[in-house]
Amino acid sequence: MSPKPFTHPDAVPYRPLDWTGQQPPAWPRGSVPQHVAIVMDGNGRWANRRGLPRIEGHRAGETSMMDVIAGAVQAGVKHLSLYAFSTENWRRSPDEVRFLMGFNREVLHRHRDQMNEWGVRIRWAGRRPKLWGSVIKDLQIAEQLTKDNDTLTLTMCVNYGGRIEIVDAVRRVAEDVAAGRIKPQAINEKMIRRHLYIPDMPDVDLFIRSSGEQRSSNFLLWESAYAEYVFLDTLWPDFDRAELWRAIDIYLDRDRRFGGAVDKPQETQR
Numbered sequence: 001m002s003p004k005p006f007t008h009p010d011a012v013p014y015r016p017l018d019w020t021g022q023q024p025p026a027w028p029r030g031s032v033p034q035h036v037a038i039v040m041d042g043n044g045r046w047a048n049r050r051g052l053p054r055i056e057g058h059r060a061g062e063t064s065m066m067d068v069i070a071g072a073v074q075a076g077v078k079h080l081s082l083y084a085f086s087t088e089n090w091r092r093s094p095d096e097v098r099f100l101m102g103f104n105r106e107v108l109h110r111h112r113d114q115m116n117e118w119g120v121r122i123r124w125a126g127r128r129p130k131l132w133g134s135v136i137k138d139l140q141i142a143e144q145l146t147k148d149n150d151t152l153t154l155t156m157c158v159n160y161g162g163r164i165e166i167v168d169a170v171r172r173v174a175e176d177v178a179a180g181r182i183k184p185q186a187i188n189e190k191m192i193r194r195h196l197y198i199p200d201m202p203d204v205d206l207f208i209r210s211s212g213e214q215r216s217s218n219f220l221l222w223e224s225a226y227a228e229y230v231f232l233d234t235l236w237p238d239f240d241r242a243e244l245w246r247a248i249d250i251y252l253d254r255d256r257r258f259g260g261a262v263d264k265p266q267e268t269q270r
């Protein structure tokens, strides 16, 4: 298939998914996690350890992100959610915040055609208040451009916070109650789910965090209630598709019980 023409001057040259020549392990059919969520962490430390300012770490993380997206498509992951900017990240210096806002736009400009070519559907999850209008606009352009793709749904979580997502959902349910459209007794998990930012997003199966930190930092709280958490020490700028596949290997060794239990006394005795 010949590549489509590029629509933006910053677009990177077209690359096939497997430009690195790496192939994912042959996992059993149907075993790959459907939804992988990643806290892309460790950019600042990566840069500071090299005597560079933090923003150089964010810059270096762009390659990791594209490699991981390609690796997710190769692996057959259907949903990938990436934490790009949290509702708490406004606490950073004005310079870093400004850089990150502009950088998010640049990354979309540079790679949206490439992702479109790979069959990636780009979506945005997050809050409007405070987020730069230009960032929202670029996210919407990417959503529009890629809306018919279904190889992988990439949710860019920008100005996203898990608690506020639940608060926003609850507020909308409360409005329905106040308007008499529903009764309080009718509120259930499904109803809250329907009011989250992306209602049809499936629950997270595999939750990865790079950089060695072992916390969720408010990422996809509702959606990750039964996710398997895998924490890898690699800093995000050193992360690549092989790391993603390593996390999937770890995930496949886990026993997901969802609260259930199977009685196997013989096995326990051994």
Ligand code: IPE
Binding pocket: 040, 041, 042, 043, 044, 045, 046, 084, 085, 086, 089, 100, 211, 236
């Ligand atoms: C993650 O890297 C990227 C964003 C939060 C945007 P950090 O910037 O948090 O890097 P560390 O954790 O300080 O090393």
Ligand code: IPE
Binding pocket: 039, 040, 041, 042, 083, 084, 085, 086, 089, 213, 215, 217
């Ligand atoms: C979470 O990382 C947010 C993103 C990766 C976008 P942080 O680096 O902001 O989280 P904390 O401060 O270590 O919890």
Ligand code: MG
Binding pocket: 041, 042, 043
């Ligand atoms: Mg961090």
